[in-house]
Amino acid sequence: MYRFLLTPRWWGINVLALLAVPFCVFMGSWQLSRFEARVQEHRTATVQAASNRTGAARPLDRLLPVDQRTSGKRATATGRYDRQLLVPDRELDGRRGFYVLTLLRTGSGKALPVVRGWLPGTADPAKAPAPPRGEVTVTGALQASETPGDNGVGGQGGLPAGQTGAISAASLVNLVPYGVYDAWITLDRGDSGMRAVPATAPDNSGLDLKAFQNLGYTGEWFVFAGFVVFMWFRLVRREAEYLRDAELGLVPDAGRAEEATAEAGTPTGV
Known part of the structure:
Protein backbone atom coordinates (compact mmCIF):
# COMPACT_ATOMS: atom_id res chain seq x y z
CA MET A 1 0.00 0.00 0.00
CA ALA A 37 21.70 35.75 25.18
CA ARG A 38 19.68 38.95 25.48
CA VAL A 39 18.29 37.82 28.84
CA GLN A 40 21.85 37.21 30.05
CA GLU A 41 22.96 40.59 28.69
CA HIS A 42 20.09 42.22 30.55
CA ARG A 43 21.13 40.55 33.81
CA THR A 44 24.74 41.57 33.27
CA ALA A 45 23.73 45.15 32.48
CA THR A 46 21.58 45.32 35.63
CA VAL A 47 24.44 44.13 37.81
CA GLN A 48 26.86 46.46 36.03
CA ALA A 49 24.55 49.45 36.45
CA ALA A 50 24.37 48.86 40.21
CA SER A 51 28.16 48.55 40.35
CA ASN A 52 28.70 51.67 38.24
CA ARG A 53 26.69 53.84 40.61
CA THR A 54 28.98 53.03 43.53
CA GLY A 55 32.25 52.49 41.67
CA ALA A 56 35.12 54.96 41.84
CA ALA A 57 35.36 57.48 39.02
CA ARG A 58 38.18 56.94 36.52
CA PRO A 59 39.85 59.37 34.13
CA LEU A 60 37.93 59.75 30.88
CA ASP A 61 40.73 58.60 28.58
CA ARG A 62 40.97 55.25 30.40
CA LEU A 63 37.35 54.42 29.58
CA LEU A 64 37.35 55.23 25.88
CA PRO A 65 36.07 54.09 23.45
CA VAL A 66 32.63 53.59 24.96
CA ASP A 67 31.29 50.05 24.68
CA GLN A 68 28.95 47.79 26.64
CA ARG A 69 31.69 47.23 29.21
CA THR A 70 32.42 50.91 29.91
CA SER A 71 29.00 52.48 29.23
CA GLY A 72 27.57 53.82 32.49
CA LYS A 73 30.86 53.81 34.39
CA ARG A 74 31.72 56.95 36.33
CA ALA A 75 34.23 59.10 34.51
CA THR A 76 36.00 62.28 35.47
CA ALA A 77 37.45 65.05 33.34
CA THR A 78 38.93 68.49 33.91
CA GLY A 79 38.62 71.54 31.69
CA ARG A 80 36.73 74.75 31.05
CA TYR A 81 33.14 75.01 29.94
CA ASP A 82 32.62 76.50 26.49
CA ARG A 83 29.55 76.51 24.27
CA GLN A 84 26.18 75.58 25.73
CA LEU A 85 23.35 73.87 23.81
CA LEU A 86 19.86 72.69 24.63
CA VAL A 87 18.49 69.23 23.80
CA PRO A 88 14.69 69.56 23.49
CA ASP A 89 11.89 67.01 23.93
CA ARG A 90 13.47 64.86 26.63
CA GLU A 91 11.29 63.13 29.21
CA LEU A 92 12.16 62.52 32.85
CA ASP A 93 9.72 60.76 35.18
CA GLY A 94 6.94 61.20 32.65
CA ARG A 95 7.44 64.96 32.27
CA ARG A 96 8.66 66.62 29.08
CA GLY A 97 11.55 69.01 29.23
CA PHE A 98 15.06 69.53 27.89
CA TYR A 99 18.69 68.78 28.68
CA VAL A 100 21.26 71.48 29.25
CA LEU A 101 24.37 70.36 27.37
CA THR A 102 27.68 72.18 27.77
CA LEU A 103 30.94 71.39 25.99
CA LEU A 104 33.91 70.99 28.32
CA ARG A 105 37.21 71.98 26.69
CA THR A 106 39.82 69.57 28.06
CA GLY A 107 43.60 69.69 27.98
CA SER A 108 43.61 67.31 24.99
CA GLY A 109 42.23 70.04 22.74
CA LYS A 110 38.94 68.19 22.35
CA ALA A 111 35.64 68.90 24.03
CA LEU A 112 33.56 66.55 26.13
CA PRO A 113 29.76 67.00 25.94
CA VAL A 114 28.45 67.26 29.51
CA VAL A 115 24.74 67.05 30.35
CA ARG A 116 24.61 69.32 33.38
CA GLY A 117 20.95 68.59 34.08
CA TRP A 118 17.31 68.57 33.00
CA LEU A 119 14.68 71.28 33.17
CA PRO A 120 10.90 70.98 32.56
CA GLY A 121 9.03 72.77 29.82
CA THR A 122 10.00 74.07 26.40
CA ALA A 123 13.66 74.50 25.61
CA ASP A 124 14.50 78.12 26.37
CA PRO A 125 18.04 79.53 26.71
CA ALA A 126 16.78 81.98 29.31
CA LYS A 127 15.88 79.08 31.64
CA ALA A 128 19.26 77.35 31.36
CA PRO A 129 21.75 78.33 34.07
CA ALA A 130 25.10 79.57 32.81
CA PRO A 131 27.99 77.15 33.31
CA PRO A 132 30.58 77.78 36.02
CA ARG A 133 33.58 79.87 35.01
CA GLY A 134 37.18 78.81 35.24
CA GLU A 135 38.61 75.32 35.43
CA VAL A 136 36.26 72.65 36.71
CA THR A 137 36.41 68.92 37.29
CA VAL A 138 33.26 67.02 36.38
CA THR A 139 32.20 63.52 37.37
CA GLY A 140 29.37 61.55 35.82
CA ALA A 141 28.19 58.45 33.99
CA LEU A 142 29.87 57.83 30.65
CA GLN A 143 27.53 57.42 27.68
CA ALA A 144 27.95 56.57 23.99
CA SER A 145 26.98 59.03 21.28
CA GLU A 146 23.26 58.91 20.60
CA THR A 147 21.66 57.75 17.38
CA PRO A 148 18.30 59.24 16.30
CA GLY A 149 15.55 56.69 16.89
CA ASP A 150 17.27 54.94 19.83
CA ASN A 151 16.35 55.36 23.50
CA GLY A 152 13.70 57.94 22.64
CA VAL A 153 16.11 60.18 20.76
CA GLY A 154 14.23 62.20 18.17
CA GLY A 155 15.45 62.61 14.63
CA GLN A 156 13.91 66.03 14.05
CA GLY A 157 15.79 68.57 12.01
CA GLY A 158 15.47 72.30 11.53
CA LEU A 159 15.93 73.11 15.22
CA PRO A 160 16.57 76.68 16.31
CA ALA A 161 20.14 77.86 16.76
CA GLY A 162 21.58 76.69 20.05
CA GLN A 163 19.71 73.35 20.02
CA THR A 164 20.61 69.84 18.95
CA GLY A 165 18.36 66.82 18.54
CA ALA A 166 20.92 64.18 19.52
CA ILE A 167 24.03 64.19 21.70
CA SER A 168 26.33 62.93 19.00
CA ALA A 169 29.91 63.81 18.12
CA ALA A 170 28.98 63.60 14.42
CA SER A 171 26.51 66.47 14.80
CA LEU A 172 28.28 68.52 17.47
CA VAL A 173 31.56 68.66 15.56
CA ASN A 174 29.75 70.73 12.91
CA LEU A 175 28.81 73.36 15.48
CA VAL A 176 32.21 74.10 17.02
CA PRO A 177 35.70 74.72 15.58
CA TYR A 178 37.37 71.96 17.59
CA GLY A 179 37.17 68.21 18.00
CA VAL A 180 34.52 66.51 20.12
CA TYR A 181 34.81 63.22 22.00
CA ASP A 182 32.68 60.41 20.65
CA ALA A 183 31.09 60.13 24.09
CA TRP A 184 29.36 62.26 26.71
CA ILE A 185 28.71 62.20 30.42
CA THR A 186 25.71 63.03 32.57
CA LEU A 187 26.64 64.56 35.90
CA ASP A 188 26.09 62.61 39.10
CA ARG A 189 24.35 65.66 40.53
CA GLY A 190 22.45 68.24 38.53
CA ASP A 191 24.24 71.56 38.27
CA SER A 192 22.72 74.84 39.49
CA GLY A 193 19.51 73.30 40.80
CA MET A 194 18.77 71.23 37.69
CA ARG A 195 17.77 67.58 37.97
CA ALA A 196 20.43 65.01 37.17
CA VAL A 197 19.78 62.92 34.05
CA PRO A 198 20.04 59.18 34.80
CA ALA A 199 22.36 57.10 32.66
CA THR A 200 20.80 54.84 30.07
CA ALA A 201 21.69 51.21 29.44
CA PRO A 202 23.88 50.50 26.42
CA ASP A 203 22.22 49.37 23.20
CA ASN A 204 21.20 45.71 22.87
CA SER A 205 21.57 45.03 26.59
CA GLY A 206 17.95 44.92 27.68
CA LEU A 207 14.74 42.97 27.21
CA ASP A 208 13.47 45.25 24.46
CA LEU A 209 11.15 44.56 21.52
Whole structure:
Protein backbone atom coordinates (compact mmCIF):
# COMPACT_ATOMS: atom_id res chain seq x y z
CA MET A 1 0.00 0.00 0.00
CA TYR A 2 2.87 2.42 0.80
CA ARG A 3 5.16 1.49 -2.09
CA PHE A 4 4.15 4.80 -3.68
CA LEU A 5 6.60 6.46 -1.27
CA LEU A 6 9.39 5.11 -3.50
CA THR A 7 8.11 6.78 -6.67
CA PRO A 8 10.07 9.77 -8.08
CA ARG A 9 7.37 12.26 -7.13
CA TRP A 10 7.28 11.09 -3.54
CA TRP A 11 11.05 10.95 -3.35
CA GLY A 12 10.98 14.71 -3.95
CA ILE A 13 8.33 15.23 -1.27
CA ASN A 14 10.21 13.07 1.22
CA VAL A 15 13.54 14.81 0.65
CA LEU A 16 11.90 18.22 0.96
CA ALA A 17 10.30 17.24 4.28
CA LEU A 18 13.53 15.71 5.59
CA LEU A 19 15.39 18.94 4.82
CA ALA A 20 12.68 21.33 5.99
CA VAL A 21 12.15 19.87 9.46
CA PRO A 22 15.81 20.04 10.63
CA PHE A 23 16.15 23.50 9.10
CA CYS A 24 13.11 24.80 11.00
CA VAL A 25 14.33 23.21 14.25
CA PHE A 26 17.80 24.73 13.73
CA MET A 27 16.39 28.21 13.07
CA GLY A 28 14.07 27.95 16.08
CA SER A 29 16.95 26.88 18.32
CA TRP A 30 19.09 29.73 17.01
CA GLN A 31 16.36 32.31 17.71
CA LEU A 32 15.93 30.85 21.20
CA SER A 33 19.67 31.16 21.83
CA ARG A 34 19.50 34.82 20.76
CA PHE A 35 16.69 35.43 23.25
CA GLU A 36 18.62 33.68 26.04
CA ALA A 37 21.70 35.75 25.18
CA ARG A 38 19.68 38.95 25.48
CA VAL A 39 18.29 37.82 28.84
CA GLN A 40 21.85 37.21 30.05
CA GLU A 41 22.96 40.59 28.69
CA HIS A 42 20.09 42.22 30.55
CA ARG A 43 21.13 40.55 33.81
CA THR A 44 24.74 41.57 33.27
CA ALA A 45 23.73 45.15 32.48
CA THR A 46 21.58 45.32 35.63
CA VAL A 47 24.44 44.13 37.81
CA GLN A 48 26.86 46.46 36.03
CA ALA A 49 24.55 49.45 36.45
CA ALA A 50 24.37 48.86 40.21
CA SER A 51 28.16 48.55 40.35
CA ASN A 52 28.70 51.67 38.24
CA ARG A 53 26.69 53.84 40.61
CA THR A 54 28.98 53.03 43.53
CA GLY A 55 32.25 52.49 41.67
CA ALA A 56 35.12 54.96 41.84
CA ALA A 57 35.36 57.48 39.02
CA ARG A 58 38.18 56.94 36.52
CA PRO A 59 39.85 59.37 34.13
CA LEU A 60 37.93 59.75 30.88
CA ASP A 61 40.73 58.60 28.58
CA ARG A 62 40.97 55.25 30.40
CA LEU A 63 37.35 54.42 29.58
CA LEU A 64 37.35 55.23 25.88
CA PRO A 65 36.07 54.09 23.45
CA VAL A 66 32.63 53.59 24.96
CA ASP A 67 31.29 50.05 24.68
CA GLN A 68 28.95 47.79 26.64
CA ARG A 69 31.69 47.23 29.21
CA THR A 70 32.42 50.91 29.91
CA SER A 71 29.00 52.48 29.23
CA GLY A 72 27.57 53.82 32.49
CA LYS A 73 30.86 53.81 34.39
CA ARG A 74 31.72 56.95 36.33
CA ALA A 75 34.23 59.10 34.51
CA THR A 76 36.00 62.28 35.47
CA ALA A 77 37.45 65.05 33.34
CA THR A 78 38.93 68.49 33.91
CA GLY A 79 38.62 71.54 31.69
CA ARG A 80 36.73 74.75 31.05
CA TYR A 81 33.14 75.01 29.94
CA ASP A 82 32.62 76.50 26.49
CA ARG A 83 29.55 76.51 24.27
CA GLN A 84 26.18 75.58 25.73
CA LEU A 85 23.35 73.87 23.81
CA LEU A 86 19.86 72.69 24.63
CA VAL A 87 18.49 69.23 23.80
CA PRO A 88 14.69 69.56 23.49
CA ASP A 89 11.89 67.01 23.93
CA ARG A 90 13.47 64.86 26.63
CA GLU A 91 11.29 63.13 29.21
CA LEU A 92 12.16 62.52 32.85
CA ASP A 93 9.72 60.76 35.18
CA GLY A 94 6.94 61.20 32.65
CA ARG A 95 7.44 64.96 32.27
CA ARG A 96 8.66 66.62 29.08
CA GLY A 97 11.55 69.01 29.23
CA PHE A 98 15.06 69.53 27.89
CA TYR A 99 18.69 68.78 28.68
CA VAL A 100 21.26 71.48 29.25
CA LEU A 101 24.37 70.36 27.37
CA THR A 102 27.68 72.18 27.77
CA LEU A 103 30.94 71.39 25.99
CA LEU A 104 33.91 70.99 28.32
CA ARG A 105 37.21 71.98 26.69
CA THR A 106 39.82 69.57 28.06
CA GLY A 107 43.60 69.69 27.98
CA SER A 108 43.61 67.31 24.99
CA GLY A 109 42.23 70.04 22.74
CA LYS A 110 38.94 68.19 22.35
CA ALA A 111 35.64 68.90 24.03
CA LEU A 112 33.56 66.55 26.13
CA PRO A 113 29.76 67.00 25.94
CA VAL A 114 28.45 67.26 29.51
CA VAL A 115 24.74 67.05 30.35
CA ARG A 116 24.61 69.32 33.38
CA GLY A 117 20.95 68.59 34.08
CA TRP A 118 17.31 68.57 33.00
CA LEU A 119 14.68 71.28 33.17
CA PRO A 120 10.90 70.98 32.56
CA GLY A 121 9.03 72.77 29.82
CA THR A 122 10.00 74.07 26.40
CA ALA A 123 13.66 74.50 25.61
CA ASP A 124 14.50 78.12 26.37
CA PRO A 125 18.04 79.53 26.71
CA ALA A 126 16.78 81.98 29.31
CA LYS A 127 15.88 79.08 31.64
CA ALA A 128 19.26 77.35 31.36
CA PRO A 129 21.75 78.33 34.07
CA ALA A 130 25.10 79.57 32.81
CA PRO A 131 27.99 77.15 33.31
CA PRO A 132 30.58 77.78 36.02
CA ARG A 133 33.58 79.87 35.01
CA GLY A 134 37.18 78.81 35.24
CA GLU A 135 38.61 75.32 35.43
CA VAL A 136 36.26 72.65 36.71
CA THR A 137 36.41 68.92 37.29
CA VAL A 138 33.26 67.02 36.38
CA THR A 139 32.20 63.52 37.37
CA GLY A 140 29.37 61.55 35.82
CA ALA A 141 28.19 58.45 33.99
CA LEU A 142 29.87 57.83 30.65
CA GLN A 143 27.53 57.42 27.68
CA ALA A 144 27.95 56.57 23.99
CA SER A 145 26.98 59.03 21.28
CA GLU A 146 23.26 58.91 20.60
CA THR A 147 21.66 57.75 17.38
CA PRO A 148 18.30 59.24 16.30
CA GLY A 149 15.55 56.69 16.89
CA ASP A 150 17.27 54.94 19.83
CA ASN A 151 16.35 55.36 23.50
CA GLY A 152 13.70 57.94 22.64
CA VAL A 153 16.11 60.18 20.76
CA GLY A 154 14.23 62.20 18.17
CA GLY A 155 15.45 62.61 14.63
CA GLN A 156 13.91 66.03 14.05
CA GLY A 157 15.79 68.57 12.01
CA GLY A 158 15.47 72.30 11.53
CA LEU A 159 15.93 73.11 15.22
CA PRO A 160 16.57 76.68 16.31
CA ALA A 161 20.14 77.86 16.76
CA GLY A 162 21.58 76.69 20.05
CA GLN A 163 19.71 73.35 20.02
CA THR A 164 20.61 69.84 18.95
CA GLY A 165 18.36 66.82 18.54
CA ALA A 166 20.92 64.18 19.52
CA ILE A 167 24.03 64.19 21.70
CA SER A 168 26.33 62.93 19.00
CA ALA A 169 29.91 63.81 18.12
CA ALA A 170 28.98 63.60 14.42
CA SER A 171 26.51 66.47 14.80
CA LEU A 172 28.28 68.52 17.47
CA VAL A 173 31.56 68.66 15.56
CA ASN A 174 29.75 70.73 12.91
CA LEU A 175 28.81 73.36 15.48
CA VAL A 176 32.21 74.10 17.02
CA PRO A 177 35.70 74.72 15.58
CA TYR A 178 37.37 71.96 17.59
CA GLY A 179 37.17 68.21 18.00
CA VAL A 180 34.52 66.51 20.12
CA TYR A 181 34.81 63.22 22.00
CA ASP A 182 32.68 60.41 20.65
CA ALA A 183 31.09 60.13 24.09
CA TRP A 184 29.36 62.26 26.71
CA ILE A 185 28.71 62.20 30.42
CA THR A 186 25.71 63.03 32.57
CA LEU A 187 26.64 64.56 35.90
CA ASP A 188 26.09 62.61 39.10
CA ARG A 189 24.35 65.66 40.53
CA GLY A 190 22.45 68.24 38.53
CA ASP A 191 24.24 71.56 38.27
CA SER A 192 22.72 74.84 39.49
CA GLY A 193 19.51 73.30 40.80
CA MET A 194 18.77 71.23 37.69
CA ARG A 195 17.77 67.58 37.97
CA ALA A 196 20.43 65.01 37.17
CA VAL A 197 19.78 62.92 34.05
CA PRO A 198 20.04 59.18 34.80
CA ALA A 199 22.36 57.10 32.66
CA THR A 200 20.80 54.84 30.07
CA ALA A 201 21.69 51.21 29.44
CA PRO A 202 23.88 50.50 26.42
CA ASP A 203 22.22 49.37 23.20
CA ASN A 204 21.20 45.71 22.87
CA SER A 205 21.57 45.03 26.59
CA GLY A 206 17.95 44.92 27.68
CA LEU A 207 14.74 42.97 27.21
CA ASP A 208 13.47 45.25 24.46
CA LEU A 209 11.15 44.56 21.52
CA LYS A 210 13.95 42.83 19.61
CA ALA A 211 14.41 40.31 22.40
CA PHE A 212 10.75 39.31 22.40
CA GLN A 213 10.80 39.21 18.61
CA ASN A 214 13.46 36.53 18.92
CA LEU A 215 11.18 34.60 21.27
CA GLY A 216 8.27 34.97 18.85
CA TYR A 217 10.39 33.78 15.92
CA THR A 218 11.38 30.75 18.01
CA GLY A 219 7.75 29.70 18.31
CA GLU A 220 7.12 30.34 14.61
CA TRP A 221 9.98 28.12 13.46
CA PHE A 222 8.93 25.25 15.73
CA VAL A 223 5.35 25.60 14.49
CA PHE A 224 6.65 25.45 10.90
CA ALA A 225 8.50 22.22 11.73
CA GLY A 226 5.35 20.68 13.17
CA PHE A 227 3.32 21.87 10.17
CA VAL A 228 5.73 20.16 7.73
CA VAL A 229 5.40 16.87 9.62
CA PHE A 230 1.61 17.23 9.79
CA MET A 231 1.32 17.95 6.06
CA TRP A 232 3.59 15.05 5.15
CA PHE A 233 1.45 12.57 7.13
CA ARG A 234 -1.71 14.08 5.70
CA LEU A 235 -0.48 13.73 2.11
CA VAL A 236 0.63 10.15 2.75
CA ARG A 237 -2.74 9.28 4.24
CA ARG A 238 -4.65 10.86 1.34
CA GLU A 239 -2.52 9.03 -1.21
CA ALA A 240 -2.93 5.71 0.57
CA GLU A 241 -6.70 6.17 0.82
CA TYR A 242 -6.91 7.11 -2.83
CA LEU A 243 -5.01 4.02 -3.94
CA ARG A 244 -7.12 1.81 -1.68
CA ASP A 245 -10.30 3.25 -3.17
CA ALA A 246 -8.86 2.74 -6.65
CA GLU A 247 -8.25 -0.95 -5.90
CA LEU A 248 -11.84 -1.28 -4.71
CA GLY A 249 -13.19 0.44 -7.80
CA LEU A 250 -14.56 3.37 -5.83
CA VAL A 251 -12.75 6.01 -7.88
CA PRO A 252 -15.06 7.44 -10.59
CA ASP A 253 -12.18 8.41 -12.86
CA ALA A 254 -10.89 4.99 -13.90
CA GLY A 255 -8.07 6.43 -15.97
CA ARG A 256 -6.72 8.36 -13.02
CA ALA A 257 -7.09 5.34 -10.76
CA GLU A 258 -5.12 3.11 -13.12
CA GLU A 259 -2.41 5.77 -13.45
CA ALA A 260 -2.15 6.20 -9.68
CA THR A 261 -1.99 2.49 -8.96
CA ALA A 262 0.49 1.88 -11.76
CA GLU A 263 2.67 4.64 -10.37
CA ALA A 264 2.53 3.01 -6.94
CA GLY A 265 3.52 -0.35 -8.46
CA THR A 266 0.35 -2.21 -7.46
CA PRO A 267 -1.97 -4.30 -9.68
CA THR A 268 -5.00 -2.56 -11.18
CA GLY A 269 -7.48 -5.40 -10.83
CA VAL A 270 -10.89 -4.45 -9.47
